[in-house]
Structure formats: C-alpha cells, structure tokens
Amino acid sequence: xxxxxxxxxxxxxxGALIAVPAIGxxxxxxxxxxPNFAIASYAxxxxxAAWWANAVAGLPVVPALAIAFAVTGVVGVVAEETSxxxxxxxxxxxxxxxxxxxxxxxENIIRFIFxxxxxxxxxxxxxxxxxxxxxxGPQQLQSLALSxxxxxxxxxxxxxxxxxxxxxxxxxxxxxxxxxxxDPARIAIVTVFLGAGLSGVGGVLIGLDTSIDPLxxxxxLLSVFAAAVLGGLGSIPGAVVGALALGIAExxALIAVPAxxxxxxxxxxxxxxxxxRPRGILGERAT
Numbered sequence: 001x002x003x004x005x006x007x008x009x010x011x012x013x014x015g016a017l018i019a020v021p022a023i024g025x026x027x028x029x030x031x032x033x034x035p036n037f038a039i040a041s042y043a044x045x046x047x048x049a050a051w052w053a054n055a056v057a058g059l060p061v062v063p064a065l066a067i068a069f070a071v072t073g074v075v076g077v078v079a080e081e082t083s084x085x086x087x088x089x090x091x092x093x094x095x096x097x098x099x100x101x102x103x104x105x106x107e108n109i110i111r112f113i114f115x116x117x118x119x120x121x122x123x124x125x126x127x128x129x130x131x132x133x134x135x136x137g138p139q140q141l142q143s144l145a146l147s148x149x150x151x152x153x154x155x156x157x158x159x160x161x162x163x164x165x166x167x168x169x170x171x172x173x174x175x176x177x178x179x180x181x182x183d184p185a186r187i188a189i190v191t192v193f194l195g196a197g198l199s200g201v202g203g204v205l206i207g208l209d210t211s212i213d214p215l216x217x218x219x220x221l222l223s224v225f226a227a228a229v230l231g232g233l234g235s236i237p238g239a240v241v242g243a244l245a246l247g248i249a250e251x252x253a254l255i256a257v258p259a260x261x262x263x264x265x266x267x268x269x270x271x272x273x274x275x276x277r278p279r280g281i282l283g284e285r286a287t
Contacts, residue, residue: 015247046200076196
C-alpha cells in the first residue's frame with residue numbers, strides 16, 4: 001500500500017512538471033494547427049538560460065524562471081518567423097517535419113555553446129520530508145507549487161484577458177475571428193512566444209528535479225506529446241489532465257516493470273487513445 005501511495009505522489013509530481021510544456025505544445029497546435037516538435041529544444045534552451053542566471057549570475061530560482069521564459073519565447077518567435085512560418089502553406093506534416101529538423105539544429109547549437117557535460121542548479125541541499133513511510137523532496141514541492149502557479153496564471157490569462165480571448169477565438173475559427181477584427185498573424189506570434197516560453201519553463205522545472213544537459217528536452221518530448229494527445233490536441237485543460245494521467249501511469253508502471261520500459265508507457269497511451277478516442281479526453285474536434 002505504501003508503494004502504491006508513493007507511486008501516486010511521484011506520478012502527480014511528474015505529471016505537474018510535464019503539464020507546463022504540454023500546455024505550450026497544445027497552445028501552439030490550437031492556433032497554428034501543427035505539432036511543433038521543436039519544443040524539446042525550447043525546453044533545453046530554457047533550462048540552460050535559467051542555469052546561467054542561477055549558477056553563473058547568482059539569481060534565485062524565480063527570477064531565473066522569468067529569464068528562461070523570456071529567452072525561450074524570443075527564440076521560439078525568431079525560429080517561427082525565419083523558418084517554420086514559410087512552410088505553413090505546405091501543410092501541417094511538412095511543418096512538423098521541419099520542426100524536428102529545427103529541434104536538431106537548436107540542440108546542437110546548445111551543445112556547441114555549453115558542451116555535453118551535465119550541469120546542476122545552485123540549490124541548497126535539504127532532506128526529504130517524511131510522512132510515515134512516504135517521502136517527498138522539498139524541491140519536488142517547490143516545483144509542484146511553481147507548476148500549479150504557472151497553470152493558474154495561464155488559465156486566468158486565457159479566461160479573462162483580451163489577448164487570451166483572442167487566442168481562443170482564433171483557435172476556434174480563424175476566419176470568423178478575422179471578421180471580428182482580430183489579426184490571426186499577431187495572435188500567432190503571441191501564441192508562439194507563450195508556447196515556447198512555457199516549454200522553456202518546463203525544462204527548468206525538470207532540470208531542478210535532477211540535472212540538465214543538451215538532451216534534457218528530448219528526453220521528455222514523447223511524454224509531452226503523449227500528454228497532449230491523451231488530453232486532446234489543442235486543449236489546454238486537456239494537456240493538464242493528460243499530463244497528470246500519464247505521470248501517474250508511468251510511476252505505477254514502475255511497480256510492475258523495470259524502469260527501462262517507462263518510455264513505452266507513453267507509446268501505449270498514444271496508441272490506446274488514438275484507437276478508442278482520437279479526440280482525446282477533453283478534445284472537441286478530431287485532428
């Protein structure tokens with residue numbers, strides 16, 4: 001029973017970390033209608049930007065997160081405007097393949113600048129909190145709190161701000177939104193900035209839990225994609241639900257199978273969901 005409860009707690013923690021980049025992935029998909037796999041490199045760029053701010057410049061974690069968000073958002077917009085935007089008229093598949101190539105290019109630029117060695121954030125060591133036989137790391141709780149705060153801020157932005165409502169309108173029907181005076185091109189730039197920025201913040205949260213290297217984003221790409229598919233591609237609440245469900249499933253799977261098979265959980269989740277409910281848990285349209 002203790003093992004099961006510990007797996008559930010670890011699953012919630014893992015799901016909360018995956019949810020942030022999954023929201024960014026879903027936001028870009030909802031507005032631009034293509035899966036941007038370059039979010040893996042965006043997550044890595046955010047992780048390294050925050051590492052520089054924290055370990056080199058000596059800033060605390062929260063300002064480092066803000067720097068990671070801004071840096072990654074700018075990189076995402078520049079990459080979108082200079083490469084992916086030109087390919088949108090050729091269809092979602094072409095842009096998706098180009099985003100994979102872009103991901104490899106950015107990943108190798110990071111490797112060229114920072115090298116291949118693992119790096120860690122400058123954080124104080126702290127003992128795990130114990131509740132009976134259950135253990136929770138203080139850093140896990142801090143990352144969970146940051147993740148929940150980011151998700152709440154994103155919800156309020158989409159629900160109550162003018163830009164958020166415009167993003168939802170373009171995601172639902174770009175032609176109708178244009179008739180209402182909304183500029184889809186401007187909304188697309190803001191969405192890419194937000195999506196890339198959230199992916200970068202997700203990379204930082206993942207790095208805070210362990211360490212970072214040029215493959216930090218690549219290692220969670222499948223989990224992020226699986227979470228978005230599970231929740232429903234293009235659905236922000238769905239990305240959160242999918243990430244939590246996937247995180248719990250991955251941790252529960254470790255009770256029965258070796259850790260080397262953990263990645264397979266994401267593939268199985270995608271296959272099951274696409275077979276029985278292609279729209280995902282909260283998706284509203286088949287895509």
